[in-house]
Each structure stands twice: as C-alpha cells, then as structure tokens.
Amino acid sequence: MDMSSPHPSLTPSRGNGQVVSAHDQIVRSLAQDILVGALAPGDKLPMEAELLERFGVSRTALREALKTLSAKGFLSVKTRVGTRVSNSVHWNFFDKEVLGWRVAAGMDAQFRRHLAEVRQSLEPTAARLAARHRTEADLEAMRQALDWMRREDRSAFEFARADLALHLAIGAASQNPMIRSVAGVIETALLEAFTLSPPTQAPDLHHETVQAHVRIVERIAEQDEEGAAQAMLAVIDAGYQRVEAERSPTR
Structure with missing residues (x-):
C-alpha cells in the first residue's frame, strides 16, 4: 500500500x-x-x-x-x-x-442503502411527531422552505439547501431534540450528495418533488400523524429509487 x-x-x-x-x-x-x-x-x-x-x-x-x-x-x-x-x-x-x-x-450503493434505511426509520417518525406538536410558527417555517424549493428550479445545490431547511423545520416541530439532532446530520450528508440526481434536472421532476413535499406539510398542518409519516416515507423512497435508477449499470 x-x-x-x-x-x-x-x-x-x-x-x-x-x-x-x-x-x-x-x-x-x-x-x-x-x-x-x-x-x-x-x-x-x-x-x-x-x-x-x-x-x-x-x-x-x-x-x-x-x-x-x-x-x-x-x-x-x-x-x-x-x-x-x-x-x-x-x-x-x-x-x-x-x-x-x-x-x-x-457514496457507493451499500452506503446509499444504509443512509436510506436510516432515513426511512427516523424521518417518518419526525413527521408524525411534527403533526402532533406543530405550532403556527413551525408551519410558517415549513411553508417558507416550500416557497424556497419552488423558486429553486435551476441550482441543484440551492434546491438541496431549501430541501434541508424543510426537513430541519419538520425535525424542530417534532419537539424531540434527539430526532432533531440526528435528522440534521443525515440531511447535511444529503446536502453534500444531492448532485447525484437533482430534481432540478427537469421541470416536471422539480414540480413533482416539490408537490411531494407539499403533501408532507399539508398532513402536518392537518395533524394527520399517519398521513404525514406516509408522505415523508414516499419522498424518501422516491428520492432513493431515482438515484439508484440513475446509477443502474444497465443505463
């Protein structure tokens, strides 16, 4: 060596x-x-x-x-x-x-899978707790992050920052400091890796991704705990599958 x-x-x-x-x-x-x-x-x-x-x-x-x-x-x-x-x-x-x-x-395939598994375990719970505990201030922070995501249709990095802001706002709304801390670490990793398959690469994909995040915030606002958890899981799964499809050796 x-x-x-x-x-x-x-x-x-x-x-x-x-x-x-x-x-x-x-x-x-x-x-x-x-x-x-x-x-x-x-x-x-x-x-x-x-x-x-x-x-x-x-x-x-x-x-x-x-x-x-x-x-x-x-x-x-x-x-x-x-x-x-x-x-x-x-x-x-x-x-x-x-x-x-x-x-x-x-980020090899195994590491991406491990990261997705942690997100699938943690972030739906954060969304569920956010639906239970959210305040109007929490919802305003989430809506501001959504507006930011809508505006960022060209820069993958800026879109990732907006995505990060939303997930951190949801973590804060959970009122669980341990979830908030771990979610912040995971999202920081995603921020660095977001160029793997950015939603900004196509207008339809950008719109679809934003709307998927809108559904999370809507369920949280309605205090629909299970709906918020499922909407979060759908976002995580869609992002993971998109990245893996982009990295498929058959492409």
Missing part, C-alpha cells in the same frame, strides 16, 4: 475561499483513507516520520490530528503496540464530520 503521496481530496481550502488548517487536512485525509479501506481495521498507522513527510506539517500538528481521530473512534493507541486503525463498530456515522468525510469519499 502506497501511503507516500497525499490523498486526492486533501486540499488547502473548502471550495468557498476558507483556508483549511493543517490539522483538519490531516484528519480528513487519514479518515478518508480509513473509510475507503486504504487503511483497514487492525492496520498499523505508518511511522510518524513517514506521516510528517507525507503531510509536511509539524510534529505537534500531526499528534493533535491523531488525537482527534482517536477521539472519533478511528484509531486505537496502545503502549508498545503503536497506533492501529480501530474496528468499524467504533466509528460514529452520526458525527457530522465523519458522515461528511464518508460522503466526500464516495
């Missing part, structure tokens, strides 16, 4: 002009090496001298980065054994950074 050259995703900025620190670059690069299997569970991390040469950073910056990866469950440090990659059961995919690294490393 050649670990001498920098990871392809290791860049000095986030694409928005913001400079990424040496610490963040090291953490992201090594985390992605682990997530894609270039460094497998049980593997010993390269020697410190090799990593210092690879990243061109100070010993202090490298050690702080390794501490961060250890804290996130990626690395295990033991005396006389050295630093090894931890078993994947210790990786927390509900950590916003970890999920972002995984998305950036590439």
